[in-house]
Amino acid sequence: MTRVNHCRLLGAPVGSGAGVRGCELGPAALRQAGLADALRARGWQVTDLGDARPEPGPLSHPANPALRYFSETTAWIRGIGRAAQTAGRDGALPVFLGGDHALSAATVPAMARRARAGGRPLFVLWLDAHPDFHTLDSSTSGNLHGTPVAYFTGAAGFTGFPPLRDAVAPRRVCMMGLRSIDADEAARLAGSGIAALRMGALRRAGVTAPLERFLDRVAAEDGDLHVSLDADFLDPRLAPAVGTAVPGGATLEEAGRIAALLGESGRVTSLDLVELNPRLAAARRTAALLIALAADILPPCPEALRHTGS
Numbered sequence: 001m002t003r004v005n006h007c008r009l010l011g012a013p014v015g016s017g018a019g020v021r022g023c024e025l026g027p028a029a030l031r032q033a034g035l036a037d038a039l040r041a042r043g044w045q046v047t048d049l050g051d052a053r054p055e056p057g058p059l060s061h062p063a064n065p066a067l068r069y070f071s072e073t074t075a076w077i078r079g080i081g082r083a084a085q086t087a088g089r090d091g092a093l094p095v096f097l098g099g100d101h102a103l104s105a106a107t108v109p110a111m112a113r114r115a116r117a118g119g120r121p122l123f124v125l126w127l128d129a130h131p132d133f134h135t136l137d138s139s140t141s142g143n144l145h146g147t148p149v150a151y152f153t154g155a156a157g158f159t160g161f162p163p164l165r166d167a168v169a170p171r172r173v174c175m176m177g178l179r180s181i182d183a184d185e186a187a188r189l190a191g192s193g194i195a196a197l198r199m200g201a202l203r204r205a206g207v208t209a210p211l212e213r214f215l216d217r218v219a220a221e222d223g224d225l226h227v228s229l230d231a232d233f234l235d236p237r238l239a240p241a242v243g244t245a246v247p248g249g250a251t252l253e254e255a256g257r258i259a260a261l262l263g264e265s266g267r268v269t270s271l272d273l274v275e276l277n278p279r280l281a282a283a284r285r286t287a288a289l290l291i292a293l294a295a296d297i298l299p300p301c302p303e304a305l306r307h308t309g310s
């Protein structure tokens with residue numbers, strides 16, 4: 001897409017999609033830890049749009065009695081989706097400050113819509129310990145942060161969610177860092193077309209080759225690329241302030257390599273930073289790490305490139 005030097009921050013303080021409350025405090029924590037300044041230091045002009053608000057919709061009673069906070073969370077998805085469209089206007093690069101991962105049920109469709117309007121496909125890189133590939137029927141935890149990928153790739157049965165106008169093709173989704181997959185998710189992932197790289201496989205192959213393969217596909221279709229970074233992608237020793245910590249996550253070196261490759265590719269057009277829970281231990285350290293990775297993931301600002309003549 002046409003590159004502008006404008007980055008827009010949008011807070012998405014949804015916490016009702018997670019099993020542990022506290023992610024609703026994530027946007028404030030990311031701001032306090034200096035996200036805007038870190039991006040300005042890279043040459044970006046940064047505007048903070050403040051926080052999205054929930055937007056209640058028609059009453060809906062999902063069949064699965066396990067689902068928790070359904071109306072509350074779908075109201076957030078509606079409100080964040082609307083604000084995300086604003087955040088992405090005029091080719092700006094939006095950074096969505098979570099909030100739990102349910103917010104990607106709003107941000108990804110908004111970015112898919114923007115991509116389609118520009119005549120491009122949207123690709124999604126999902127950096128997460130979990131595939132978040134439950135349907136409303138398959139969820140046993142009942143937490144909607146486990147469902148966004150199924151929703152935005154067009155799985156059936158998402159009654160009560162906003163009607164999905166622009167689904168992301170599963171073959172344009174790549175997941176990295178998986179290490180906690182429920183049986184039902186594994187069965188559907190296997191036939192989905194999604195490139196789902198488990199942490200063990202990623203560690204054996206190294207992060208570079210699989211990520212370069214994916215980035216080559218994005219380039220071949222001249223696609224937009226949305227990166228969704230869940231703090232639990234990282235090893236919990238590095239990023240402890242998450243509600244769903246799973247041991248064996250990405251090391252500093254692995255995460256840094258991924259961020260550097262993404263930045264060098266110049267392909268990233270939007271970013272989610274999710275699942276930071278400031279109520280938990282070492283929240284400042286976790287926030288600082290997410291911010292450092294975000295600054296590396298984003299493409300170099302076009303203005304900065306002009307000034308250095310490269």
Ligand SMILES: [Mn+2]
Nearest residue numbers: 101128132230
């Ligand atoms: Mn997640």
